[in-house]
Amino acid sequence: GNSVTQMEGPVTLSEEAFLTINCTYTATGYPSLFWYVQYPGEGLQLLLKATKADDKGSNKGFEATYRKETTSFHLEKGSVQVSDSAVYFCALRDTGRRALTFGSGTRLQVQP
């Protein structure tokens, strides 16, 4: 079956630090890959996505590249802000039931 593995958190960074959150996946087909973000007390929002190998998704300074050879979709940001503090979920959708399969989430805390 499908699965998504994320690095465990929490991740604590100082403002303007570089961020990497690792994500690897297992899928039977050719899934689309996503990063969703959950701010405190809210539902999940799409942050970025990629559809095929070597695609790069980007949004709000965050980037992730679909690496089929390493089955990875690591999230990066060059300079984090306090407002980026949230829980980040890596997810995939395959050709089966079209439901998202999520990783366990990584909590990011950015300190001023």
Next chain:
Amino acid sequence: NAGVTQTPKFRVLKTGQSMTLLCAQDMNHEYMYWYRQDPGMGLRLIHYSVGEGTTAKGEVPDGYNVSRLKKQNFLLGLESAAPSQTSVYFCASTTPGALNTEAFFGQGTRLTVV
């Protein structure tokens, strides 16, 4: 445009009680999902629906039932609540078509079973 709305936002139940969580979307989406979120486990799929009148089991369906009588609504029922069902429940919806189509989430229902 409200998007996906979940009712209620918070609820405390006693073991053995029943309740229904309502999810309503105004985006004319075909697909709807119920997930539960537990610490360290991400979101796990409970049940889903690919259209009005259809439902299917997800990864963790035991103890839950669902109904999709109207396209815009997806109901999640707990017939006899157990403490293991204490969780945050999220509803989501999306359209068929490309795999990279965005799913839209409600704000969640925090359920505590005592």
